[in-house]
Amino acid sequence: MFCIVLRSHKKADTYLYIAKDASFEELPETLQQLFTPHTHVMTLLLQGERKIARLSASKLKQHIEAEGFYLQLPATTEDWLKEHTAQNPVD
Template sequence: MLCAVYKSIRKSQTYLFIAKRDDFEPVPDALLTQFGPPQLVSLLNIKPDSKLAATDANTVIEAIQKNGFYLQLPPPPVDYLEEHKAWRKKQLEVFNETD
């Protein structure tokens, strides 16, 4: 499936995949308002076995066929404090087992 990929200038790491270049008719107005002026990044020929950086190719293809677009949002932020707490807890458990 050939599709156009646009990035948001307002929302970092947010991308919009649509079936036809510059055809934003299937995209809800509220989404386009929040997305901001779309900036063309690439034209991609996505196949079911294509490797995409942040999502599965089949998910993108199905969303475009069903809704006319696919919105890729940025990954959730990493909670480094929680990661550290979990690591520290594990270290203490290992330390206590060796006593």
Template structure:
């Protein structure tokens, strides 16, 4: 599959969480428990995906694979875990 369309929706209940759907407004593809957790979904954009397309937080080939297999792809917020060793502790001379 060289390219496919994806329809992107933003969760109104979970910050920075997005759902990519293979078919516009096909929310029936989402498991009921997931739909409950995400709450209302607002349409954001339509994207044409190719395996080498650069996306902000996702791998386009992986998104395409999930859309083909499940009909949806879930994008979670970026990790906010902070590496304690990356901080400046002020101990260097």
């Protein structure tokens, strides 16, 4: 299966994976809004266990086939200072 990768201009580090033959207009309205405008980043062949978007190509393919898309959000970062302050309040 070939898929295309779109990058959102509205939300940093946010990517949408859809089947190459899928129509952007068939996506849920909220995704269309988030990805308008967007940049076509690349076209990928999904096969094997190669890691793509933090999961294997086969898992990504399964997700696209089941949902019609895969949404990759930015990786979460831990706020250690906030966690430390919460655990050690200053009087």
